[in-house]
Amino acid sequence: MTHAQHHTPATADTTAGTTIAERQPRAFFWKFALAYIGTCLVWAGPSQLLLANQMIAVRPDSYENALALLMMCGGATAVASSLIVGVISDRSRLSNHSAWARRWGKRFPWIMLAVPLASLGMLALSFTPPYWSLVVLWCLIQCFVAFMTNNLFTITADVVPQKRFGAISSVLGVTYVLGLVGGTAIASLFPLNWAYIIIAGLALGLVIQLGFGPGAIDPAVNQSTVDEQAEFGAIVLGSDSETEKLPLSAYRNYWTVFLARFVMHATQYTALFYLLYYLRDYIGVGDPDTWVLILTVVFAVVTMVTAAVSGTLSDKLERRRIFLILAALTMAGATVIMTFVDAVTFVVVAAVFLGAAWGMFSAVEQAMINESLPSKINRARDVSIMTLAQGTANMVAGLFAAAGLKYLGGYPGLYQACAIACIVAAVLAFTIRSSR
Known part of the structure; x- marks a missing residue:
């Protein structure tokens, strides 16, 4: 199959002005829900239980303060990452001029890069490295999570028609809770190292599947829903x-x-x-x-x-x-x-x-x-x-x-x-x- 043949359906759909959320809404919504659960697992399991247990092992005399400092560093990294993720997603070459962009659009290529890196970070955490290595790894994972979640949120604005904004918003609300409960349950039910491995594998599979099969994300994008709004x-x-x-x-x-x-x-x-x-x-x-x-x-x-x-x-x-x-x-x-x-x-x-x-x-x-x-x-x-x-x-x-x-x-x-x-x-x- 040639490159042109491979992308003909997406190109035709784009010129027709319809997105995957309009052509295959049920399949897309299910795939999107699974992808968001995957991103939630990455932070939920560690932040709810796993990191707290590791602090007891690496800093037995000051685990409360050690955990507070780690979470503060991770939160600051997430906030700082959010300031640059959107600009990169809007303006980068990967988003606009790559083969990945021609297949999946502006946002998913960054998710494809971030999720395996986040999973590798989880695998590294499973070995319970020294404290400051844990801090660095957790901050890196927070950066990768920012690339995943912020681009997933932007996909909702890119491809979901305005008349279904409530539906996709409720999907995010429900799957957030499922991801939180699921990550906590995995952290509770399995030994620490296996919990990290399971979360890493589930996150990778659940997020990547959004780019493949029926309902997969493609380059077709909606126009702005409120073009006449003013911009301070x-x-x-x-x-x-x-x-x-x-x-x-x-x-x-x-x-x-x-x-x-x-x-x-x-x-x-x-x-x-x-x-x-x-x-x-x-x-x-x-x-x-x-x-x-x-x-x-x-x-x-x-x-x-x-x-x-x-x-x-x-x-x-x-x-x-x-x-x-x-x-x-x-x-x-x-x-x-x-x-x-x-x-x-x-x-x-x-x-x-x-x-x-x-x-x-x-x-x-x-x-x-x-x-x-x-x-x-x-x-x-x-x-x-x-x-x-x-x-x-x-x-x-x-x-x-x-x-x-x-x-x-x-x-x-x-x-x-x-x-x-x-x-x-x-x-x-x-x-x-x-x-x-």
Whole structure:
């Protein structure tokens, strides 16, 4: 088969203006879900259990501080990587002029490079190297994960039609939880070295399959969903003025979505940061470890069910903002419950509220991001910058939680502040105009 013959179907489909998500939506959505689960496994297993256990072995006298430093370095690497991943994906030769790009489009070639490197990093971690080698390896893996996840997120904007943005957003919400639970389960059920090996193999297979078989990614790309939006970001971040002229009213919707997303993630992380201590010291349960597991399972199940329903519903109603507003207010209700209760039964109710809130939010989060992207040539850059809302929220949640306990009167004041932050997110949602 000649090169031209090999790529004829993709070329024809591209000129017809249809993407793989339009031609084979069911197959593509399943393949995309599996690929995202694979990326989640790479960070979930190590960050939940494996690295913590290794710290006990390599730094037995200071494993808490050693783990905190390692995770901080990894988080900083992820944030820094996100600043460059999008620009590379948009502008590099591999994305635009390679044989891989002609077969798979701009984003998947970088995923093809990153996932085997991440898997090799996992294999290296399985040998439990000295502490600073662990830190370096984990930072490298975080960099590779950034190339995987940010390009997968951009694929949703590239190929999924706007009328299915809610569906793909709910896929991300459900598979995130599945990847988190799956990575934790593998780390719990297998010896440490085998857990790393299994995660490395599963991640490689699950991610790579997106490029092969029915529903595989191809070069066909949607046009921007909101071409008339204004770009303040062009001034701040730079833009190609000869190929793309955007007015000066700024990535207004984009930055509003960014802020709302940051507030939601920061509130969620802050509310759960001291959950073990909250149950032990404030509620006074006898077995806080077990109750953390119970609450996590309740939260995960409710999140997945709510996300699956809300994403499809948002597509049918052609509405996104109402789901974000309801999610913010429901999360506010959950944190208010945690403020006033003194029995673990009510904490379970709060976990149900939190799961419902997070499910609704997950179901429209990526949809609203995609709808706020005005730039055609800087799409991956903007998606990558948007991921900083989650990354920075995760990094500062511990500081917010500690400050709340110290300066706001303990757990009641901390959770009241979380409720107020959720109301702020709801107000921000009202001002977003890129989504209905």
